Structure formats: structure tokens, C-alpha cells
Amino acid sequence: MNNFVSPDLYPAAPEIFLLAMACGILLIDLFLTQSRRWITAALTHATLIGCALITIFTFNDQVVLTFSNMFVDDALSDVLKLLVYGSVAVMLVYTRGYLRDRGLDKGEFYLLVLFATLGMMVMISAAHFLTLYLGLELLSLSLYALVALDRDSPRATEAAMKYFVLGALASGLLLYGMSMLYGATGTLEIGGVAQALYHGSAVGTVMIFGLVFVVAGIAFKLGAVPFHMWIPDVYHGAPTAITLFIGSAPKLAAFAMAMRLLVYGMFDLAEQWQTMLMIMAVLSIAVGNLAAIAQTNIKRMLAYSAISHMGFMLLGLMSGVAGERPDPSMVVNAYSSAFYYTVAYVLMSLGSFGVILLLSRVGYEAENLEDFKGLNKRSPWFAFIMMVLMFSMAGVPFFVGFFAKFSVLLAAIGAGYLWVAIVAVMFSLVGAFYYLRIVKLMYFDAPTDAAPIVASMDMRVLLSVNGLAVALLGIFPQGIMALCTQTLMRSL
Amino acid sequence: MELTTYLFYFLAAIMVLAGLRVITARNPVHAVLWLVLAFFTTGALWILLRAEFLAIALIMVYVGAVMVLFLFVVMMLDINIERLRQGFWSYLPLGATIGLLMVVEMSMVLAGRYFGLSVLPEPAASPAGYSNTKELGRLLFTDYVYPFELASVILLVAIIAAVVLTLRRRKDTKYQKPSEQIAVKRNDRLRIVTMASETDPPTEAAVPANEQGGK
Numbered sequence: 001m002n003n004f005v006s007p008d009l010y011p012a013a014p015e016i017f018l019l020a021m022a023c024g025i026l027l028i029d030l031f032l033t034q035s036r037r038w039i040t041a042a043l044t045h046a047t048l049i050g051c052a053l054i055t056i057f058t059f060n061d062q063v064v065l066t067f068s069n070m071f072v073d074d075a076l077s078d079v080l081k082l083l084v085y086g087s088v089a090v091m092l093v094y095t096r097g098y099l100r101d102r103g104l105d106k107g108e109f110y111l112l113v114l115f116a117t118l119g120m121m122v123m124i125s126a127a128h129f130l131t132l133y134l135g136l137e138l139l140s141l142s143l144y145a146l147v148a149l150d151r152d153s154p155r156a157t158e159a160a161m162k163y164f165v166l167g168a169l170a171s172g173l174l175l176y177g178m179s180m181l182y183g184a185t186g187t188l189e190i191g192g193v194a195q196a197l198y199h200g201s202a203v204g205t206v207m208i209f210g211l212v213f214v215v216a217g218i219a220f221k222l223g224a225v226p227f228h229m230w231i232p233d234v235y236h237g238a239p240t241a242i243t244l245f246i247g248s249a250p251k252l253a254a255f256a257m258a259m260r261l262l263v264y265g266m267f268d269l270a271e272q273w274q275t276m277l278m279i280m281a282v283l284s285i286a287v288g289n290l291a292a293i294a295q296t297n298i299k300r301m302l303a304y305s306a307i308s309h310m311g312f313m314l315l316g317l318m319s320g321v322a323g324e325r326p327d328p329s330m331v332v333n334a335y336s337s338a339f340y341y342t343v344a345y346v347l348m349s350l351g352s353f354g355v356i357l358l359l360s361r362v363g364y365e366a367e368n369l370e371d372f373k374g375l376n377k378r379s380p381w382f383a384f385i386m387m388v389l390m391f392s393m394a395g396v397p398f399f400v401g402f403f404a405k406f407s408v409l410l411a412a413i414g415a416g417y418l419w420v421a422i423v424a425v426m427f428s429l430v431g432a433f434y435y436l437r438i439v440k441l442m443y444f445d446a447p448t449d450a451a452p453i454v455a456s457m458d459m460r461v462l463l464s465v466n467g468l469a470v471a472l473l474g475i476f477p478q479g480i481m482a483l484c485t486q487t488l489m490r491s492l
Numbered sequence: 493m494e495l496t497t498y499l500f501y502f503l504a505a506i507m508v509l510a511g512l513r514v515i516t517a518r519n520p521v522h523a524v525l526w527l528v529l530a531f532f533t534t535g536a537l538w539i540l541l542r543a544e545f546l547a548i549a550l551i552m553v554y555v556g557a558v559m560v561l562f563l564f565v566v567m568m569l570d571i572n573i574e575r576l577r578q579g580f581w582s583y584l585p586l587g588a589t590i591g592l593l594m595v596v597e598m599s600m601v602l603a604g605r606y607f608g609l610s611v612l613p614e615p616a617a618s619p620a621g622y623s624n625t626k627e628l629g630r631l632l633f634t635d636y637v638y639p640f641e642l643a644s645v646i647l648l649v650a651i652i653a654a655v656v657l658t659l660r661r662r663k664d665t666k667y668q669k670p671s672e673q674i675a676v677k678r679n680d681r682l683r684i685v686t687m688a689s690e691t692d693p694p695t696e697a698a699v700p701a702n703e704q705g706g707k
Contacts, residue, residue: 004634012638019645026652067638108656115649122642134642141646145653151660183607209601 008066011073013058014051014081015121021047022114029107037105044092044110048085048117055081061490065127069189072127074491079483080124080256087249087346088117093462094354095241097455101362104149104239112149113245116142120253126260129178129188133171136221139253140167143246147238159237166230170220177213180206181265190265197268208272214261215276221254222310225283232291235303240360240367243299244353247306248346255342258317263335263492270321277318278420284311285424289431299367301434302352305393306345308431313341315424316408319415330414332492336484337407343480344392344404347473351389351466355382358455358463372438374447382453383442385467392470394435395428399474407481496540503540507533520566528559542618545625 009016021043029040055078063074092113099105115138122135144167148160182188184206185196196202220227235243262273288308295301316338320331359366359375366372376383392399405428412421455463473480510530517523531554538547605611632640 007637068635070636070638106656108652111652112649112656115645115652118645128639130636130639131642134639134646138642138646138649141649141653145649145657148657151657203606205601206606209598 007068008064010058011064011066012071012125014054015118015125017054018047018051018114018118018121021050022111022118025107025114026111029111032107034105037107040107040110041092041096044114045089047114048089048092052082052085055085063491065191067131069191070128070131071125073125075487076256076259076491077125079487080252081121083343083346084117084120084124084249084252087252087350088113088245090350090354090462090466091241091245091248093458094244094350094357097459098239098241098357098360101360102150102239104241106149109146109149112142112146116146116245117249120249120256123253123260124256126257127190129181129190132190132257132260133175133178135253136174136257137171139250140171143242143250146242146245147234149242150239153237153239155237156239159234162237163230163234166220170217170227173213173220174217177210177215177217180210180213184210190260193265194267197266207266207269211266211269211273212276215273215280218254218258218261219280221257222251222313223307224280224310224314225287225307226280228284228287228307231307232300232303235306236297236300240299240353240356240365244350244357247302247349247353251306251310251342251346251349255313255339259335262317263320267321267326270326274318274321277314278417281311281314281318282420282423284308284314285427289427289434292431292434295434296369297367298356298369298372298438301369302349305431305434306349308427309341309345309393312405312408312424312428313338313345315412315417315420316341319408319411319417322415330411332485332488334411334415335492336481336488337404337411339484339488340481341404341408343484344400344473347466347470348389348393348401351385351463351470352393354459354463354466355386355389358382358453358459361451361454364451369438369441370448372441373445373449375442377447378450379453381464385464386442387439388467388471390435390438392474394432396432400470400477402474403477403481500537500540503533503536507537520571521563524559524563524566527562528555531555531559543624545628 025040025043025047028043032039058073059075059078061075063072065072092110096105099109119135119137119139119142122138123132124135126132126135144160144164147163148157150156178188181193184203185193185201187193187196193202197207216227220230223231234246238246262270266273285308288304288306288311292301292304292308295304316334319334319337320326322330356366359371372386375386388399392401395402395405409421409424412418412424507530510526510533513526514523514530517526531550535547535551535555538544538550
């Protein structure tokens with residue numbers, strides 16, 4: 001009975017550090033006046049940097065389990081966490097001016113962002129259904145509150161309400177699926193479920209029954225059709241700064257969730273869930289690209305584009321296993337292409353919402369397509385950055401988005417889904433229309449708005465670096481691709 | 493059949509009935525009260541399963557605190573039931589078909605074949621002096637300490653979110669601040685201006701004082 005060994009806290013050091021810092025900032029922020037809010041922002045950045053340093057210095061190649069096999073620290077979790085810190089830090093720089101202009105620059109914003117980051121880290125490191133679920137709830141709860149942060153905007157409140165109700169429903173589906181998996185295998189540990197499946201001791205029908213619900217929960221988090229309804233409304237209704245947050249780091253966490261549940265937990269059911277993912281991928285690519293054409297609001301357009309991008313990411317996830325015996329190199333290839341796609345998407349999403357934030361100012365939201373008219377005359381440099389981002393999202397060759405699409409399509413073809421790849425290419429050609437429309441508006445139309453672009457130096461520099469990274473990583477894609485492949489080889 | 497079996501079916505029937513009434517009751521207050529009944533019977537069922545601690549926690553936390561709060565909220569809100577029921581009949585056929593399909597599909601999987609009494613092994617009898625509560629406490633603070641801490645962080649986020657969403661000054665309220673009212677100084681309300689004495693006829697002296705304030 002008393003054979004409990006106290007858990008090894010070392011692998012969870014980044015999470016513990018972040019929680020301690022968040023509680024400290026919570027107290028310090030109470031004593032700061034609005035004019036000193038930069039201290040909270042600086043401390044938040046310091047926390048993220050501290051977490052990154054801890055993650056780097058505690059990096060090792062082994063898969064370490066702690067907290068009674070509930071927490072896993074492997075190469076995948078470390079790399080994903082570093083990417084999350086990076087994208088959250090970039091998000092904080094981009095949004096600072098926007099939030100200050102609108103009086104949303106409260107201490108609670110930074111705290112909720114930190115707690116959401118903690119939720120993502122918990123999800124990334126989850127080795128147990130319970131911790132995965134709790135991490136998801138921690139992330140979602142913080143996001144619901146962030147969406148509703150602007151209390152005087154009825155649209156934001158409505159978006160938060162929709163997000164909350166649908167999110168609760170999706171959590172319910174996920175939990176129900178997990179309870180079925182528990183019923184079939186008798187364990188909540190992700191590794192234990194995989195073991196039970198491998199040894200054939202799990203009841204097949206019940207497993208598949210649970211799998212359907214789990215896949216629905218994952219699809220909701222990713223925003224894949226037919227669980228995409230919340231994405232356009234939430235992206236549109238939330239303050240742009242929060243949209244930027246929702247559209248970036250949580251996608252990495254959702255990818256981690258899909259990896260942990262499907263690949264680590266139910267690899268032996270791959271044939272079943274690959275079919276489900278295939279249907280969702282095709283539908284997401286089709287619906288996302290077609291609906292985006294009809295949008296006049298750029299946030300809504302990018303929301304539909306997010307749906308189609310998640311469809312492409314699923315193309316990678318569904319191509320791991322073909323035939324009876326899984327081929328290890330193909331497995332790594334497929335999942336690392338999905339990983340690469342997620343990273344590339346987060347980079348592009350940060351940049352494009354960053355440009356929207358750059359053009360917004362006090363009392364003015366640059367969220368309609370018309371607001372981009374003649375951007376080239378107002379600021380040739382940022383028009384160029386936006387053009388790079390749009391070309392990359394459309395998948396024009398030699399930008400990072402092209403190689404991401406290329407690698408998932410190769411993976412899909414390798415797994416024998418040639419027709420899916422053809423459909424995906426056709427719809428991405430359709431999708432190129434609405435990305436190129438923005439380029440046309442920026443370069444060939446007369447500006448309707450002559451106000452100068454005001455932004456802090458750090459945002460200008462970071463946004464330029466972001467745009468250039470999208471261009472340069474397209475010319476030299478091997479670095480990140482190798483990182484994704486190496487990470488997965490070490491942790492699968 | 494033993495007494496506990498009769499008790500189980502009796503309580504289960506009440507629970508299902510109460511659950512049905514929660515979603516069919518016309519008045520939201522009645523729905524909340526039916527939900528209280530459903531929680532009570534669930535608690536009783538858990539006692540039959542020898543999970544005394546969970547049963548008492550359910551009744552204390554849910555019935556005692558959560559549902560009472562819920563009742564307050566439902567009574568405070570001015571819910572227009574007629575408006576809520578709008579479109580109920582037009583959506584009913586589609587909703588009922590999908591719901592029925594799902595129930596049939598789910599019962600095909602769940603109806604006894606995999607989870608029936610004959611399939612699952614009988615749980616081992618607990619030794620004498622076995623305490624459910626003690627066991628729960630031991631697990632919560634040893635094996636499950638990580639999820640336990642995470643749950644507490646989620647509660648902290650809920651507190652922060654509730655504060656940030658509700659603690660604000662509404663633009664349209666006109667309430668007074670007594671602390672500012674009693675701390676008021678003469679100089680905040682009264683401005684004494686020096687001005688030249690007026691000797692002109694009374695019609696010109698009626699010009700408001702603030703127009704001559706700068707003199």
C-alpha cells in the first residue's frame with residue numbers, strides 16, 4: 001500500500017517554472033498601475049525565455065515518464081514546447097500595440113496567455129487521458145475568457161459564447177470516447193491502451209466506438225470539417241490580437257493531441273482512423289477553400305483558410321500506414337510531414353494576422369479586404385511581406401507553404417491515396433484565387449486610406465523577420481524538415 | 493432478487509424519470525429542481541456501489557452548492573420560455589431522426605454484449621476495515637497528484653476569468669461612490685472668482701458669472 005515513490009519533478013521543470021512565475025506575476029500585477037503594465041509584459045517574456053532555457057538544458061534523447069506514467073518527456077514534447085514558447089512570445093510582441101490602443105492591455109491578458117501556454121505544455125506532454133483532457137480544458141478555458149476580453153463588443157461576447165458551448169460539447173465527446181477506450185482496455189494510460197491493442201486484449205468494436213468520439217474531439221480542436229462551425233465566428237468575433245493567438249500556438253497543441261491519442265495510443269487501429277481522417281481532410285480542403293472565396297472580411301477569410309490548412313495537415317497524419325505491415329520510414333515520413341505542415345502554418349498565420357494588427361490603429365480595424373487596397377503605396381515593405389505570406393499560404397513554389405503542401409501530398413501519394421492528393425491540389429488551385437486577390441488589391445488598386453502606419457520598432461523588425469523566414473525557409477526547407485524527422489525518429 | 497437489486501431498479505427508474513423531466517419541464521426552475529432529484533438518486537446509487545464518499549460529495553457539492561446557485565441564477569434571469577421554444581417543432585423531425593439513429597447505433601455496441609454482467613469479472617470483495625474515503629485520499633495525493641494539481645490550476649484560471657469578465661465599470665451605470673462623496677473638498681465643488689464690482693444697470697448684471705470668470 002505504501003509503495004509510492006515520490007515523482008521525479010525534473011522532466012516537468014518547465015511546467016513547474018511557468019506555473020510558479022504565473023502565480024508570481026498574478027501577485028506583482030496587482031500592484032502595478034496601467035502605465036507600468038510593461039513590467040507584466042516583460043515578466044511574461046522572461047517566463048517564456050526561462051521555460052525555453054530549461055527545456056533546452058534538460059533536453060535528452062530518452063523517453064522519460066514521470067508522475068505515475070502520466071507525464072512524458074521526449075524529443076517531440078521538447079521541440080513542440082520550444083515552438084509554442086516561440087510563437088507565444090512573437091504573439092505578445094505583435095499584439096502589444098493593438099491591446100494598448102483598445103484598453104485591453106490588462107494584466108489578466110498576460111496571465112491567461114501564460115495559463116493557456118501551460119495548458120498546451122500539459123497537452124504536449126500528456127501520457128494519460130486524464131492529463132490530456134485537463135491540459136485541453138486549461139487551454140480552452142483561458143481561450144474562452146480571452147475571446148470575451150473586450151466586454152464592450154457584443155460580437156466578441158457572442159463569439160466567446162459560441163466557442164464555449166461548442167467547446168464544452170466537444171470536450172464531452174472526447175471524454176465519452178475516452179471512457180469507452182477505458183471500458184475496452186481497462187487503462188487510461190496512453191501507453192497502456194497501445195499495449196492492450198498490440199496484444200489483442202481489447203474489445204475491437206468498443207475500441208472503434210470510442211475512437212469515433214475521440215476523433216470527433218480532435219477534429220473540433222483542429223477545426224476540421226464537419227466540426228469547423230466555430231472557427232469563422234470565433235476568428236471574426238474575437239479581438240484580432242486574440243484571433244492571432246488562437247490561430248497560432250494552439251494548432252501545435254492540437255497536433256500534439258492528435259499524435260498522442262491516435263499515433264501513440266491507437267497505432268494498431270490506424271486503418272480505421274486513417275479513413276476517418278481522410279474524409280475530414282477532403283471535406284476540410286473543399287469547404288475551407290470554397291467558402292473562403294465568398295468572404296469580404298479578411299479574418300473570416302483566414303479562418304476558412306485555416307480550415308483548409310488543417311485539412312492538408314490531416315493528409316499527412318492519415319498517410320502513416322498502408323497495407324498490412326507498417327513501414328517505419330514511411331511512418332516517420334508521413335507524421336513528420338504533418339508536423340512540418342503545422343509549423344509552417346503557424347509561421348504563416350502569425351505573419352498574416354501580424355500584418356492585420358500592423359494596419360489597425362485606434363478606432364480602426366483593418367479587417368476588410370478593401371482595407372488592403374493600395375498597401376504598396378503606403379508601405380512597400382509590408383506589402384511585400386504580406387505578398388510573401390499570401391503566396392506561401394497559397395502554396396506558390398519556393399515559399400515555406402509550398403514545401404509543406406508538397407511533403408504532405410508526397411506522403412499521401414506514398415500511402416496510395418493518389419485521388420485524395422489530386423483533389424487536394426485542385427482545391428488548393430481554387431484557393432489560390434482568394435490569396436492572390438489580396439496581392440492584387442495591395443499592388444494594383446488605389447489606396448482608400450492614406451493614414452501612415454504606426455507600429456513599434458520591435459513589431460516592425462519581428463514581422464519582417466517572420467515574413468523573410470517564410471521566404472527563406474522555402475528556399476532552404478531542409479533544416480526544419482530534418483528537425484521534424486529527427487524529432488519523430490527519436491520519440492516514436 | 494435481493495433487496496439491493498430492487499433498490500437499484502427503484503432508484504434508477506426515479507433517476508431516468510427525473511432526467512427526462514429536466515429536459516421536458518416547461519419552467520426552468522422546475523427543471524433545476526428535477527435535476528436536484530436526479531443528483532440525489534445518483535448519490536443513492538453510488539452508496540449502493542459502496543462509494544460513500546463520492547455520494548456524499550455529490551450531494552454536498554452539487555445539490556448543496558452548485559444547484560442552489562443555479563436556482564438563484566435561473567430565478568434572476570428573465571427567460572422568455574416561448575421564445576426559447578420557437579422553432580422547436582420545425583427542428584423536431586430532423587433532430588429526432590438523428591437522435592434515434594444514434595441511440596440505436598450506440599445501443600448496438602453497448603447493449604450488454606461487451607459490458608454485460610456475464611462478460612465482466614466480479615469485483616474482488618474489499619477486506620474488512622477498507623475505507624473508500626481513505627483510499628481516494630491516498631490516490632489523489634500520490635498517483636494522481638499531477639492531475640489533482642492541474643485541476644486546481646484550472647480553478648485558478650476560472651477565478652481569474654470570472655474576475656476579468658465581470659469586474660469592470662459599465663459605461664451606462666450612474667451609481668454613486670460614497671467614499672468619494674464624503675472625501676470631497678470645498679475646492680472640488682466651489683470656485684470663487686474675483687471680479688470687478690458691477691455698477692451698470694441690472695439688465696447687464698444678469699450675465700452668467702462663468703463668462704466673466706477669467707477677469
